[in-house]
Amino acid sequence: MAYRELITPLRTIMTPGPVEADPRVLRAMSTPILGQFDPAFTHIMNETMEMLRQVFQTKNHWSFPIDGTSRSGLEAVLTSVLAPGDRVLIPIFGRFGHLLAEIAERNGAEIHIIETEWGQVFDQDEIIQELKRVKPKVLAIVHGETSTGCMQPLNKVGKACHELGILSIVDAVATIAGTEVEVDEWQLDAVIGGTQKCFSVPSGMAPITYNERIEKILAARKKVERGVRTLEDNADVLQPIRSNYFDLSQLQDYWGPRRLNHHTEATSMLYALREGARVILEEGLEERFARHRLHEKAIMEGIKAMGLTLFNDVPWKRPMVTCVNIPEGIDGEAVRSMLLEQFGIEIASSFGPLHGKIWRIGAMGYSCRKENVFAVLAGLEASLIRNGAAVIRGEAIQAALDVYEAAGDEQLLS
Numbered sequence: 001m002a003y004r005e006l007i008t009p010l011r012t013i014m015t016p017g018p019v020e021a022d023p024r025v026l027r028a029m030s031t032p033i034l035g036q037f038d039p040a041f042t043h044i045m046n047e048t049m050e051m052l053r054q055v056f057q058t059k060n061h062w063s064f065p066i067d068g069t070s071r072s073g074l075e076a077v078l079t080s081v082l083a084p085g086d087r088v089l090i091p092i093f094g095r096f097g098h099l100l101a102e103i104a105e106r107n108g109a110e111i112h113i114i115e116t117e118w119g120q121v122f123d124q125d126e127i128i129q130e131l132k133r134v135k136p137k138v139l140a141i142v143h144g145e146t147s148t149g150c151m152q153p154l155n156k157v158g159k160a161c162h163e164l165g166i167l168s169i170v171d172a173v174a175t176i177a178g179t180e181v182e183v184d185e186w187q188l189d190a191v192i193g194g195t196q197k198c199f200s201v202p203s204g205m206a207p208i209t210y211n212e213r214i215e216k217i218l219a220a221r222k223k224v225e226r227g228v229r230t231l232e233d234n235a236d237v238l239q240p241i242r243s244n245y246f247d248l249s250q251l252q253d254y255w256g257p258r259r260l261n262h263h264t265e266a267t268s269m270l271y272a273l274r275e276g277a278r279v280i281l282e283e284g285l286e287e288r289f290a291r292h293r294l295h296e297k298a299i300m301e302g303i304k305a306m307g308l309t310l311f312n313d314v315p316w317k318r319p320m321v322t323c324v325n326i327p328e329g330i331d332g333e334a335v336r337s338m339l340l341e342q343f344g345i346e347i348a349s350s351f352g353p354l355h356g357k358i359w360r361i362g363a364m365g366y367s368c369r370k371e372n373v374f375a376v377l378a379g380l381e382a383s384l385i386r387n388g389a390a391v392i393r394g395e396a397i398q399a400a401l402d403v404y405e406a407a408g409d410e411q412l413l414s
């Protein structure tokens with residue numbers, strides 16, 4: 001049987017990820033393969049580390065990607081830091097807090113959880129109080145919760161962790177390169193980012209960064225695998241890191257001057273990540289964050305002008321995801337399907353207690369553009385009318401236009 005050449009439909013992706021990859025990133029992915037120890041390639045590895053430091057706003061030397069989707073970054077950091085019996089505090093305010101707990105638990109850590117209702121975040125003082133009470137080795141926390149469109153402030157907890165001798169590990173998969181993630185300023189010890197969201201790079205890598213406090217733990221747990229181990233490498237380690245693939249101590253030797261053989265680097269993904277980071281720095285972090293805020297405002301105003309209400313119209317809203325309450329009596333999945341089938345536009349539903357209650361509209365990275373905002377507002381309005389919803393007609397695009405006009409001509413062009 002002959003298969004056709006791969007042809008995928010062109011979509012406007014307005015979900016919380018994966019989003020549209022920047023065309024420059026897709027072009028970089030078709031760059032010819034280099035050997036993993038070719039100086040031309042190791043130069044690209046070094047450049048990528050340099051650029052990641054800037055995106056993470058950190059001086060941390062160790063800033064490199066883990067090969068695998070974003071959870072590979074979470075797993076690499078948690079597995080490398082947490083030994084069985086280590087105490088970890090995890091404040092949960094949505095689906096991905098549960099993922100942190102799941103990974104920590106599978107590593108044999110002693111889990112302590114505080115939970116708040118989905119749609120809320122924690123008062124940082126509450127977390128600090130709990131840190132003092134539980135005295136964990138690690139605080140693991142999500143910055144931007146994809147399931148609820150909420151963002152946990154972290155500027156005080158990182159500092160408190162330092163004062164209390166606790167390590168902070170932060171999931172910034174959904175926020176990095178879209179809004180402020182100030183690793184050094186907030187004194188975060190390890191931060192994990194994602195590629196398929198505001199980076200506008202396909203899913204398949206997880207950029208991470210960590211400081212000397214984490215490095216010290218890795219050094220104590222470092223056990224180089226047989227076959228590449230030398231006499232200088234300690235083989236008699238009390239609590240070696242349990243994963244080989246996610247062993248940050250060995251990965252450091254692969255990303256560092258030793259260039260110790262570990263996995264075979266995902267060549268084309270690294271090209272993609274390098275180009276993604278380059279594009280971000282070329283735009284400028286501040287400018288990029290402002291762009292996300294502008295389009296967020298246009299979406300929010302457009303949705304409200306339709307007569308719909310927002311689930312996350314709160315001071316702790318994550319700027320690049322707008323959650324819309326599905327109107328009473330409307331089949332949310334029917335509207336979503338119509339948007340995709342008739343307009344080629346994808347928006348998302350949600351998980352757990354929010355499933356069937358909200359839609360999540362993302363505007364991230366390359367997807368965060370004016371024409372996409374107009375497309376999703378127009379398509380949603382039409383699909384809602386077709387599905388029997390009593391929306392206010394013709395106002396959504398006008399409201400979004402007002403936002404762009406108020407922002408000035410220069411912004412109108414972007």
Ligand SMILES: Cc1ncc(COP(=O)(O)O)c(C=O)c1O
Pocket residue numbers: 017069070071072096099142144145146171172173174194203
């Ligand atoms: C906040 C957050 N953490 C972790 C993940 C897991 O990422 P991945 O699906 O790329 O493994 C996601 C994915 O959406 C996420 O939004």
